[in-house]
Amino acid sequence: MKSTITPFLWFDKDAGKIARFYASIFSGSEIVSTRKLHNTPSGTVEIVTMELLGQRLTLMSAGPFFKLNKAVSFVISCKTQKEIDYYWTKLSAAPEAEQCGWLKDKYGLSWQIVPEIVEKLTSDKDPKKAQRVTQALLQMKKIDIAKLKRAYSGK
Numbered sequence: 003m004k005s006t007i008t009p010f011l012w013f014d015k016d017a018g019k020i021a022r023f024y025a026s027i028f029s030g031s032e033i034v035s036t037r038k039l040h041n042t043p044s045g046t047v048e049i050v051t052m053e054l055l056g057q058r059l060t061l062m063s064a065g066p067f068f069k070l071n072k073a074v075s076f077v078i079s080c081k082t083q084k085e086i087d088y089y090w091t092k093l094s095a096a097p098e099a100e101q102c103g104w105l106k107d108k109y110g111l112s113w114q115i116v117p118e119i120v121e122k123l124t125s126d127k128d129p130k131k132a133q134r135v136t137q138a139l140l141q142m143k144k145i146d147i148a149k150l151k152r153a154y155s156g157k
Contacts, residue, residue, distance in 0.1 A: 008051075010060045011070065013109060017063035020109050021050040027092045028054045075104065075112035082117075083147045089115045090144045103145040117147045123154050131156075 013020055018036055025031040031054045039047040044064040051060045055078075080086045090097065093113050094105040103116045123135040131154050138153035139145065 006058070008058045008060055009074075009076075010062065011111065012068045013061060013063045013070075014066045015063045016109075017048040017050045017061040020063075021052045021061050023109070024054055024059075025052060027089070031055065034058070070110040070112070072104070072106070072112045075114050077114040077116055079116060079118050086115050086117060086145055086147070089113070094144075097143065100143045102139055102142060115145065117145055117150070119147065119150065120145070123150055126154070 018033075021033050021036075025033055032052065034051040034053060036048065036050045039049065042064070044067070047062060047064040049060060049062045051058065053059070078085075078089050080089065086103075090105065093107045093115070094100060095108040096106070100106070103114050103120075104112060105115065106112050120135075120139070124132050124139070126132045126135075134153040134156065135150055138150055142149070
């Protein structure tokens, strides 16, 4: 038996519009299916299944009964600063309000835009290097790879 886990996200309205927004940002993404359920306690409910970077997600718009919060976020692991800049620009609803690579998009979903190198730098065997990188991270909104590397090297 092969089971899968699919994140299921509840939005007030516009699941189809939200899915198209996400699909426009992530290359190779696709909307797999869309369906509407009528005469539910929430009225008409829209359910959209999509894939982003190979991860299947289901989005549902069913009214203002539940809200997204920062307890759940999606991490985008980036190789380059160019990727970080791209996702930050496309997804952040309020860049000045963000911290440590975390952002919230215009639909309330939280994302972490993180360079792959962060794990290596923050888990270095030299605790002074790891601490300098951690302190640098805590000062950033959008993560800057060059600044992390300078912190790591002590510059």
